Amino acid sequence: MTIQKDLMQAIISSFKLDLDGLHGINHWARVYINGKIITDLHGINGEVVELFSIFHDSMRLSESIDKCHGYRGAEFAKSLRGKYFELSDRDFDLLYKACKFHTYPIKIDNIVIQSCWDADRLDLGRYGLPLNKNFIAPSTVENLKIINEAYTNGLNHYEPPITKIWSRRKATQKTSAFY
Numbered sequence: 001m002t003i004q005k006d007l008m009q010a011i012i013s014s015f016k017l018d019l020d021g022l023h024g025i026n027h028w029a030r031v032y033i034n035g036k037i038i039t040d041l042h043g044i045n046g047e048v049v050e051l052f053s054i055f056h057d058s059m060r061l062s063e064s065i066d067k068c069h070g071y072r073g074a075e076f077a078k079s080l081r082g083k084y085f086e087l088s089d090r091d092f093d094l095l096y097k098a099c100k101f102h103t104y105p106i107k108i109d110n111i112v113i114q115s116c117w118d119a120d121r122l123d124l125g126r127y128g129l130p131l132n133k134n135f136i137a138p139s140t141v142e143n144l145k146i147i148n149e150a151y152t153n154g155l156n157h158y159e160p161p162i163t164k165i166w167s168r169r170k171a172t173q174k175t176s177a178f179y
């Protein structure tokens with residue numbers, strides 16, 4: 001999967017909150033990194049998780065409780081599919097469900113969707129909250145190094161270098177891929 005600059009431009013320009021806030025670009029990037037590590041761990045294709053990282057909170061209207069933002073993020077992804085990114089029907093269905101239900105306090109047997117949620121939930125340290133391992137896949141929880149590093153990154157509000165590239169994008173540079 002290659003996230004194109006014009007896709008990031010569309011997401012960033014539509015984002016209504018502070019891009020540097022708790023649900024902004026640094027969080028997206030940490031989820032993106034967590035997702036890469038987790039999908040490698042599970043030996044699955046990372047396309048859906050990568051797209052989840054940039055869509056799942058993209059339509060938030062509040063840093064606090066915002067019950068419908070997952071659904072709005074899923075619908076936003078639907079509106080950009082085919083224009084800014086391509087995904088098979090099967091994988092898009094996974095992306096849509098992962099975004100729509102990501103705030104529900106549940107686990108799921110589908111490893112792609114659960115990997116999306118794990119990548120997001122491992123960043124809860126940014127709130128200073130303890131990690132609830134009951135909602136993380138057992139196969140992820142078993143890897144304490146991954147859990148601890150991801151949680152610490154959130155706790156320290158780590159700013160992944162990729163955010164510099166993401167936020168430098170230009171809407172006119174439609175063919176350039178940067179990650």
Ligand SMILES: [Fe+2]
Nearest residue numbers: 027056057120
């Ligand atoms: Fe999130």
